[in-house]
Amino acid sequence: MALFAVFQTTFLLASLSLRTYQSEVLSEPLPFTPESLNVSINSACQCLHLQWTVHNLAYHQELEMVFQIQISRFNTSNVIWVGNYSTTVKRKQVLHWSWESELPLECATHFVRVRSVVDDARIPEPGFWSNWSSWEEANAQKLLGHDPLFIFPKDKLVEEGSSVTICYVSRIHEDNISCYLEGVQIYGEQLDRNVSAFELKNVPFIRKQGTNFFCEVDQGDLRGVVLFVSKVLEEPKDFSCETQDLKTLTCTWDPRSDTGLSEQPSQSYTLFESFSGKKTLCKHSNRCDWQVAQDSQEMYNFTLVAENYLRKRSVNILFNLTHRVHPMTPYNLFPKNVGATNATITWKVRTIGNNSTLWCQLELLGEGKVIQQHNVSIKVNGEYLLSELKPDTEYVARVHCAYAKRFWKWSELISQTFTTTEAAPSVGPDIWRTVRMVSGHPTVTLFWKPLSKEHANGKILFYNVIAENLDKPSESVVLSIPASANSTELTLHQCSYQIYVTANNSVGSSPASRIVISGDPGNEVEEGRVNSTEDGFSVSWTPQSGDATGYVVEWWCDGPQDLPCVLQWKNLGPNTTSTVISSGAFRPGVRYNFRIYGISTKGTAHLLEEKAGYLEEWAPSDNPQVVMSNLTSHSFVLSWKDYSTESQPGFIQGYHVYLKPKAGEQCHPGFEKTVLPDNSVCCKYTIDNPEQKTFVVENLQPESAYEFFVTPYTSAGHGPLDAFTKVTTPDEYSHMLIRVLLPMTFCVLIVLIICYLKSPWLKEKCYPDIPDPYKSSVLSLIKSKENPHLTIMKVNDCVPDAIEVINKQEGSKIQFLGTRKSLIEPEFPKPAYLYVLPTEKNYSGPGPCICFENFTYNQAASDFGSSGHFPGTPQAPPYQLGPLTSPENVLKALEQNYMDSLDEIPAREANLNYVSQLALPMSGDKNSLPANPPEPALCSEYKMQMAIPLGPTSPPPSENSSLSSTTLLDQGEHYH
């Protein structure tokens, strides 16, 4: 064999040397020149497919050769690619080689030639390149039709991110062609007279339907291609195989991106097992089932191959079958024999193989957390007793199992919920009390906190309260309080009591909680302050002297009414002297009061300290209602006694009194100048005593306007700046004026009162009553001293002796009824007297002498006579008014009266009106007295002029009784 090899090598060397020599010397073609070169085009892959042969190889001769390939585009001189291809060449072998063009082959003519060289180790001498083969042309354009435009490649499939060259071959002028990628015009490179190319780099995936590229010819014809850009096929992720029953393997993976397109289906997955040499095409894109061989194959080497048109990806996994057992989910998980503190859990599993053991984990969850964990090895049935459970508590038991031989994965969990039964409450309720006196009896409000779920051991149904009178043991109180209540009120005697409280559920009652109420009234302590911290209130106290068994800190809020506030307390040990009271219910700006009690050995509580504090002090939310008083010209007093400092959102430290003085006035002593938020300047006085709730503003100017405003302040600031109240100081002398006016007013008032009281006397003195002639003293005097026949003059006895006639100016008219207009003319007519009887001057005979005591007479008659008209009303009967509505009637009436007097009509039966000469012609018209007043008659102070009868008793005058008076009165003349 070795001899043969040496011989062959020798032969080759000899042969090569000979051929080289021949080619150099004889200029003949070198041996092994590629021959029969054929070039074809594969448009689908844009490939040039080359095939050639190498002649002159000896029979069974094999040589390692290198072929150099040259490719030109458009013309042979435009070499665009040169490359070598190495292979082993046999005699008469047709060699194949392909070249993929980035430019679609339809757009350009390509030329290919090949040459070779022997590159065989058996030939130590360096080889010589053979001659080039002749150029072979690959021209796809010949196959194109006569369309004006062709675009290539057609519907090419590429991967996202790759580069693609699109070209077109036009039969028309290039300028008339516009090309667009997804509607956006792009510009290419002109490769030839009628060929242009567009290099698209890093092409993106746009849609499964492909990316549209088209060219428009003269905005008329349209040609285009679709570039199908696929997502890059990725390697499957999380490839894993497992079995649930040692019979079927299930392999799963994450397929990642789907590379499916219209032109390409989604990637396919193939599972290949190398030991068995079997493979299966997976039906799903993320899962594949594999039947375990019956020959107890334990090792498996799987290769998962993902494949699409463009790429393949594979992942591999090697494993032992028993190491990949993932048991099925247990089933029939039930609790049984559930008690207050224990329960038995049972479950089942499906067998794996023959007589295999499963390792199960039982977990107990309470309130979502794993509180117990137990491992159990089972074949088929599992059971476990859970203990140390809490009564009346809901638990979740869950189980999962793994293959005991080799742990791979837990099975899926199965869970079941159960609740333990109730038990009697384990501790008594935490109790506290408040004591207040109501009607002389101590009233205890007993509070307790609901038992925690941990201690209640079930639903609390009621609380039992037993109050034992320590002084009189026979007087005890037993109460049963519903569970919904957390307090009760007991009215006790002034004795010491021992109170027991128990909580009860359906199973039993809790241990009793005890508290002792002392019969002694509690002591009072001064209130201190407590500071707040980030955690709450830090309360500290002086420990009780003696043996305190503990302390209790109670607190409540003293805030707005809408703030829910209940008594809270905290029990502390005997050695504790401070604590931090923290609560989420604490709010800033709310006053909290703390009381620290010491608990004696007898169980009684004694108040040690009382403190108040704020979690955070706020500025006062409102200002006091300020009352101003004692206003003088120089001062006034402000008071706000109703302002409560307790219910404020902070400790009131004092008050600010703001005063706006009048313009130009400086701040008073004690005030300081300050600028308000509205930039106004005023004076501020600070009262640093919160209990001082009055303030005297002094040193004011009289008759000056001031404005004041009072606001409290805390450590957080002052109250809101409300409106100022205006006040004006009075005049400085106004008080003196008051000193004068008041006595004067008093005196006047006294005089008026005296006048009122003495009004009869004054009336008597100033305005005496009209005397009644019949009651006159004169009458008695006359009767007694003189003629007993003398009597009071009767009007009827009087004989008119004259008629007063008044001349009235022309045009004046008499108005009587229906009007109250004065009939008095501005110029009163001169009166004239017609003596109808002999007067004193012409009267010769004796006659009665008539006397009047004064000038007064019947007022009605006076008015009637003086005004010249009747004061009649429209309601007056006509017969009363009618006779006097004309002068004639008056005269008739006079005549009638005269005639009546002659007939001696009793005076008391007649109503008389007297018209006196001295009587004013009209009331109030003093200036119009008659120019010729009648002379007074002898023996009389007043002279009777006439008497005018009034009333219905006066008979109507007859027409014959008119006498001559009608002739004496002219028309238009008035009478009185």
Add this chain to the structure above:
Amino acid sequence: MSRREGSLEDPQADSSISPLPHLEAKIQQTHSLARLLTKYAEQLLQEYVQHQGDPFGLPGFSPPRLPVADLSPPAPGHAGLPVPERLRLDAAALAALPPLLDVVRRLQAELNPRALRLLRRLEDAARQARALGAAVEAVLAALGAETRAPRPEPAAAAAIAAATATAGVFPAKVLGLRVCGLYREWVSRTEADLGQLAPGGPA
């Protein structure tokens, strides 16, 4: 076909309940169907361009309105023709459209296999075009006019399908756009032509 889509499978069935004379009822029904299909054709076109990507959905994109299998858009002088002649042209076009719509549906089934609504619309459009064409022919027959509608040649459509498949996906998209556009134009044209005969329309 549901009545909502304007079924004319039994035009005589409604004549008994219609107060209109038979011819008017037929014209009225056919006109209503054409009006309904005009709306559907517009929806089909919108649905189609949505699945082809840009530039098909762009407003300015308008491929040349070249004939497809000798089916041209309505000529500019179409409105000037006598109504029976117009209806004959309408009927002929509507008869030529179903195979073309089927070709488009098959092409789209390859290109957009998951565009089920588009495929269903294309299928419905072919059936509806056929129904409308038959209804127009019935109107022509009722008018006493000769139909003379050339029967569509399935071979022509098949040839188109084959040629388009060879030409590539982009020409197939363009073909679908043209066919959908022709469908919309001819249905709309038919609606307008029937409107000339319908009661209330111009005589």
